[in-house]
Amino acid sequence: MINKVITADEAVAGVKDGMTIMVGGFLGTGSPEILMDALVRKGVKHLTVIGNDGGLAEGQPANGPGKTPRGIGKLLEHHMVDHIIASHLGVNPRLNEQFADGTLTYTLVPQGTLAEKIRAANYGLGGVLTPTGLGTPMETEKDELGREKKTVVIDGKKFLFERPLHADYAFCRASLCDRFGNFMSAKATKNYNYVMAGAADHVVVATEKLVEIGSVDPDIFAVSGVMVNDVVEGEPKWQI
Template identity: 75%
Template sequence: MINKIKTADEAVSGIKDGMTIMVGGFLGTGTPECLIDALVKKGVKHLTVIGNDGGLPVGTYGAKTARGIGKLLEAGMVDHIIASHVGMNPLIGDGMVAGTLKCTLVPQGTLAEKIRAANYGLGGVLTPTGVGTPMEEELDELDRPKKVLEIEGRKYLLEMPLRADYALCRASICDKFGNFRCDKATKNFNYVMAGAADHVILASEKVVEIGEADPDTFVVAGVVVDTIVEGEPKWQI
């Protein structure tokens, strides 16, 4: 069996300048912080980052460091962020005003479905969200034109799949093959992103031997996971 276990530094070693990465979690909850820290240490630049939000800046809720994607923004590593909720991190607005950061807002449900479409090999998804608004005429986050389709008398926007070079995901428990589960709020985007990238890195609180845990413990199959990092800190809200 291929050994998928690596250190955080080894796991992110393939991420290069200009790549597109997905990051699981919601405002830091469910984000693989050990992978983010290793990526900041590596110092790559000009990333396109896909996530629910921009993480949290230092000082939020008394935090001594930024959380999640906020660490990448703080380090000036991001050129383009594709997200749904960015109001909690003023670095995004500052970057947009300064012209150093591009931000593409995608409705949260649409963002999840675009990622899921890439994960499951779908050609796209149809949604009524945005019909009758300027979204019909706008290009999407990858500069692809939108299409409006009418089905049984109702109009829908065709949203294309959204895929990345790397997906950084977080688990509460996994086995050494990569079968994993996320507890409580840490589920956010981790399940849907695993499989929607060319390379999937999973940081887990706990790693067990194959067969040690009941198979029903796990939600996502390890076949979509390329690399496993053990020792992710306990999640916080």
């Protein structure tokens, strides 16, 4: 029987400087904190990070107990990110400080478009069509990876063609996961975790609760373990 459970440090061992990673969650809610901690310990640099936002910085009231950085905010705190692709960047002051001093760049992508671009990579689609961005610089500027933009007319309606967004690693958080990697995320912690699992060469899930294969009703799981390479147990309970 396949057992994909490893330690957090083992799970990030293959991450190298300059790689592109995806991180699930929304302002820390649903982010895999033990995997972010492991990346900080590893000390990789010059990452391109794909996520909804820049996480939370140290001391922000929304952080809850301890007010430590959360999610992608941990990577920003240690200046590990060169470029971030996200839809919401106004909360974490570290991100804006690093942008101002020229050590970080970012690409803003509308939230629905960002999710669909990731989903396209997950499901092997050639891209998605959306009216969002028409008549704005998004229609003519290159995308977040420097690719030319295109427009398509269907039944007399114009759409912007958005290409898939893929990463080297996707780091996701589960509330419940079995040893094969079948997992589910409770309530608001679903944010981006389901869509990112499968949109990268290597998918790691950090789970709050680990169960044996076959010990729970499989209908509980939202994502199949075939999408997951590694499972790490010990993710702290949802605190935000």
